[in-house]
Amino acid sequence: MYVIGIGAGDPDHLTLEAVAAMNRTDVFFTIDKGDAKGDLAGLRADLLARHVTRPHRVVTARDPQRDRSAATAGYAAAVGDWQERRAALYERMLADELGDDGAGAFLVWGDPALYDGTLRILDGIGARGGVAFDVVSIPGISAVQALAAAHRVVLNRVGRPFLVTTGRRLADEGPPPGVDDVVVMLDAVDAFAAVPADGPDSRWDIYWGAYLGTPDQVLVHGDLREVRDEIARLRAELRARKGWIMDTYLLRRYAR
Numbered sequence: 307m308y309v310i311g312i313g314a315g316d317p318d319h320l321t322l323e324a325v326a327a328m329n330r331t332d333v334f335f336t337i338d339k340g341d342a343k344g345d346l347a348g349l350r351a352d353l354l355a356r357h358v359t360r361p362h363r364v365v366t367a368r369d370p371q372r373d374r375s376a377a378t379a380g381y382a383a384a385v386g387d388w389q390e391r392r393a394a395l396y397e398r399m400l401a402d403e404l405g406d407d408g409a410g411a412f413l414v415w416g417d418p419a420l421y422d423g424t425l426r427i428l429d430g431i432g433a434r435g436g437v438a439f440d441v442v443s444i445p446g447i448s449a450v451q452a453l454a455a456a457h458r459v460v461l462n463r464v465g466r467p468f469l470v471t472t473g474r475r476l477a478d479e480g481p482p483p484g485v486d487d488v489v490v491m492l493d494a495v496d497a498f499a500a501v502p503a504d505g506p507d508s509r510w511d512i513y514w515g516a517y518l519g520t521p522d523q524v525l526v527h528g529d530l531r532e533v534r535d536e537i538a539r540l541r542a543e544l545r546a547r548k549g550w551i552m553d554t555y556l557l558r559r560y561a562r
């Protein structure tokens with residue numbers, strides 16, 4: 307099973323290694339999550355049409371419904387049950403669709419190592435023991451790299467770390483103490499808008515990018531206090547217009 311990072315939205319993000327793996331693949335598996343991200347499915351289809359020169363099949367499975375109504379006490383059990391049903395479904399799909407020596411692939415958004423569950427799912431299927439397979443992970447250009455390139459910034463300062471986190475965690479916990487450079491993904495709550503930005507130690511620049519690498523790319527950079535309202539407004543407008551938004555941003559604390 308190949309898990310192939312296809313980049314963050316620009317067809318030119320695809321690496322030569324990814325193209326080579328795609329041309330060793332018999333069956334491309336896709337998961338229909340029932341969401342409205344037709345543009346993303348479109349990019350995958352376009353990449354196959356442009357780069358795969360040998361016969362292949364595309365097989366789509368429907369992601370099992372997850373019980374999101376479960377109260378907090380039942381949450382872990384609900385997620386565990388859903389993951390188990392998902393592993394069982396994918397195991398059957400692999401067993402049914404791939405011959406003994408067949409090669410399958412998942413094309414994953416960005417890089418497989420960053421906020422993507424595919425490698426974990428395949429681990430889970432392997433652990434069930436029903437089908438035996440090897441996994442090859444092919445790195446891709448993540449939204450984080452696309453953001454840095456679009457703004458022409460270096461993510462770390464000299465000899466310093468940076469942290470990648472989620473919007474939910476930033477909203478719940480605030481900026482992590484001792485970290486001056488924070489990349490935020492998966493923000494469904496405008497977490498940047500609530501970051502304290504007025505104290506002497508808490509002035510931030512924000513480098514924000516939506517639909518990075520696509521013709522719809524939008525970038526905003528500035529002092530967080532000055533641009534956060536504009537970004538919140540843009541997010542709402544773009545989401546309403548397109549039906550979905552994918553954005554990533556770097557928060558950079560002013561040098562003390």
Ligand SMILES: C[S@@+](CC[C@H](N)C(=O)[O-])C[C@H]1O[C@@H](n2cnc3c(N)ncnc32)[C@H](O)[C@@H]1O
Nearest residue numbers: 314315416417448449491492517518552553554
């Ligand atoms: C489920 S994660 C997948 C990350 C992906 N594996 C990667 O390496 O970029 C989805 C999040 O990635 C970010 N993202 C992915 N593609 C993006 C794009 N083209 N522009 C901006 N953000 C993007 C957003 O923060 C989004 O909420």
